[in-house]
Amino acid sequence: xxxxxxxxxxxxxxxxxxxxxxxxxxxxxxxxxxxxxxxxxxxxxxxxxxxxxxxxxxxxxxxxxxxxxxxxxxxxx
Amino acid sequence: xxxxxxxxxxxxxxxxxxxxxxxxxxxxxxxxxxxxxxxxxxxxxxxxxxxxxxxxxxxxxxxxxxxxxxxxxxxxxxxxxxxxxxxxxxxxxxxxxxxxxxxxxxxxxxxxxxxxxxxxxxxxxxxxxxxxxxxxxxxxxxxxxxxxxxxxxxxxxxxxxxxxxxxxxxxxxxxxxxxxxxxxxxxxxxxxxxxxxxxxxxxxxxxxxxxxxxxxxxxxxxxxxxxxxxxxxxxxxxxxxxxxxxxxxxxxxxxxxxxxxxxxxxxxxxxxxxxxxxxxxxxxxxxxxxxxxxxxxxxxxxxxxxxxxxxxxxxxxxxxxxxxxxxxxxxxxxxxxxxxxxxxxxxxxxxxxxxxxxxxxxxxxxxxxxxxxxxxxxxxxxxxxxxxxxxxxxxxxxxxxxxxxxxxxxxxxxxxxxxxxxxxxxxxxxxxxxxxxxxxxxxxxxxxxxxxxxxxxxxxxxxxxxxxxxxxxxxxxxxxxxxxxxxxxxxxxxxxxxxxxxxxxxxxxxxxxxxxxxxxxxxxxxxxxxxxxxxxxxxxxxxxxxxxxxxxxxxxxxxxxxxxxxxxxxxxxxxxxxxxx
Numbered sequence: 030x031x032x033x034x035x036x037x038x039x040x041x042x043x044x045x046x047x048x049x050x051x052x053x054x055x056x057x058x059x060x061x062x063x064x065x066x067x068x069x070x071x072x073x074x075x076x077x078x079x080x081x082x083x084x085x086x087x088x089x090x091x092x093x094x095x096x097x098x099x100x101x102x103x104x105x106x
Numbered sequence: 107x108x109x110x111x112x113x114x115x116x117x118x119x120x121x122x123x124x125x126x127x128x129x130x131x132x133x134x135x136x137x138x139x140x141x142x143x144x145x146x147x148x149x150x151x152x153x154x155x156x157x158x159x160x161x162x163x164x165x166x167x168x169x170x171x172x173x174x175x176x177x178x179x180x181x182x183x184x185x186x187x188x189x190x191x192x193x194x195x196x197x198x199x200x201x202x203x204x205x206x207x208x209x210x211x212x213x214x215x216x217x218x219x220x221x222x223x224x225x226x227x228x229x230x231x232x233x234x235x236x237x238x239x240x241x242x243x244x245x246x247x248x249x250x251x252x253x254x255x256x257x258x259x260x261x262x263x264x265x266x267x268x269x270x271x272x273x274x275x276x277x278x279x280x281x282x283x284x285x286x287x288x289x290x291x292x293x294x295x296x297x298x299x300x301x302x303x304x305x306x307x308x309x310x311x312x313x314x315x316x317x318x319x320x321x322x323x324x325x326x327x328x329x330x331x332x333x334x335x336x337x338x339x340x341x342x343x344x345x346x347x348x349x350x351x352x353x354x355x356x357x358x359x360x361x362x363x364x365x366x367x368x369x370x371x372x373x374x375x376x377x378x379x380x381x382x383x384x385x386x387x388x389x390x391x392x393x394x395x396x397x398x399x400x401x402x403x404x405x406x407x408x409x410x411x412x413x414x415x416x417x418x419x420x421x422x423x424x425x426x427x428x429x430x431x432x433x434x435x436x437x438x439x440x441x442x443x444x445x446x447x448x449x450x451x452x453x454x455x456x457x458x459x460x461x462x463x464x465x466x467x468x469x470x471x472x473x474x475x476x477x478x479x480x481x482x483x484x485x486x487x488x489x490x491x492x493x494x495x496x497x498x499x500x501x502x503x504x505x506x507x508x509x510x511x512x513x514x515x516x517x518x519x520x521x522x523x524x525x526x527x528x529x530x531x532x533x534x535x536x537x538x539x540x541x542x543x544x545x546x547x548x549x550x551x552x553x554x555x556x557x558x559x560x561x562x563x564x565x566x567x568x569x570x571x572x573x574x575x576x577x578x579x580x581x582x583x584x585x586x587x588x589x590x591x592x593x594x595x596x597x598x599x600x601x602x603x604x605x606x607x608x609x610x611x612x613x614x615x616x617x618x619x620x621x622x623x624x625x626x627x628x629x630x631x632x633x634x635x636x637x638x639x640x641x642x643x644x645x646x647x648x649x650x651x652x653x654x655x656x657x658x659x660x661x662x663x664x665x666x667x668x669x670x671x672x673x674x675x676x677x678x679x680x681x682x683x684x685x686x687x
Contacts, residue, residue: 031541032541032544059153059155060153060155060156061152061156062152062153062156062157062158062161062325062327063152063320063326063327064152064266064288064289064592064595078592079592081319081320081326081596082320083320083321083322083325083326083327084321084433084437085161085162085325085431085433086162086432086433087156087161087162090162091156099433099436100436101358101433101436101437101440102318102320102321104316104317104318104321105314105316105318105321105357105358105359106357106437106440106441
């Protein structure tokens, strides 16, 4: 494979203990304009899969459990 | 909707609105209000609840034409001058005459505007000549209010499907759109009598100086989709050489909001804390002065509010940190920038297309009609200059209502099945490539080249080299590899961005003069040449499949300008000697 895996520190983090993805909540995933959040395969939590963030905050604002935290992406913080 | 192994499922509607941000919901609602029997669908790449550049609301109206504060005539003149005369005044007048009704409509729907003690709108002065800025301190509810109307009027909402191309049929009339789902890679086709493009700016054209691809001025989901789709459908685009470049908070890349802080006493200053422009209203001329100060010995440029009273700064923080780009507060916090103690460092944005702030768009007349029968454009991707959010609402309404009349006259056009197969093959190609190039890498290279070769000051030879590099990337498109449906969306966006980059280069090279201050500052053609170039530059797809340009005459003005008014935007710089004198 001529492709590398580059690591990237993502700006959106989700508190897995507070996240209620296991109860079927998908609010943060639904509201993201860039579709960068997903629910983990085991439904335990949402997480940021793609580092493509506009730091616009609907995910954090609309989360019913205050489980989402958005930082300014490191490159421009 | 089906996968690639079966014929694409075809949904049929009367009016298809593409893009659920600002203009789109309004277009859909107004079409339904006018004829509730029509099937009206609103298609959105994300989710209409939080999509578009007002996903977190807006802090005010920049161009409110309210009786007692401004007249439509005055506004038409102001924008004619701010856009160096290259306007179709009828389109601006159509906006200006409906501006007040739209504000009242939004007010009725529950949008909270700033009012004085008697209940009148509290309009502020920011523009050079007239008074048009109406704050919305609680504007963060905007998307919820629009969503409520969509539900109430029974608009069919289709989230998480992106349009990739438009289809035309009999007599070149619009026939439908091809879609792909960014989560499943399902493809689909929607047949429609009319389509209204409300896809926003081309916000991922240039690269922000931070190098973070998604740290753009515009919502980065707006990759120029509508510009590219209109182009491939054969529509004329206009004023693409009049780029969008905006002043912003450096690195954060969001607006510093001189429109919010200006009326409260804030202003744009150089490193010495001095004003250098008379007026903070965004125009190409203002941006050129901004650029000169940024690059000059008294630079860089700052937003100065550290001289204001504590309660005023608190009010500014309350607005700026809860509306439009609310993460501004945490950006300043990490940088230890307290508005009370420090000026905020500013910079200029990457280039883009956007009629909301400048004048680059899909050519539309005063009815929001493009040059393709049945195809409309509204909002940032239309061509009505300096249109901002309120203009997007007004032109969304105009498009929605006119589309209803169009539907009464025409039946659906048939789509050639070969066109569908061809598009489906193009869209799904990146899913079949092995050991190819990831979309992110191709996008990075493409947008870095846009910065290197297209960013003003514009130089002919650089733009020629840019076109050569873009042609190389076009050959690379077949190597685009998408490892999942999300990457497939990004791969399709690379196609959009490349089309926009080529159009930006071709239109900029065609207009051999300088105009609109920094937006079209050509170093090798520094003069404005009204004899040759007092016209629109239209860009469209040529017979060789590449962009080509032609001139389009300016429609006779409906309002003549006085000689004293004509230069109002050319004398923005404050000379230090004058201040001291």
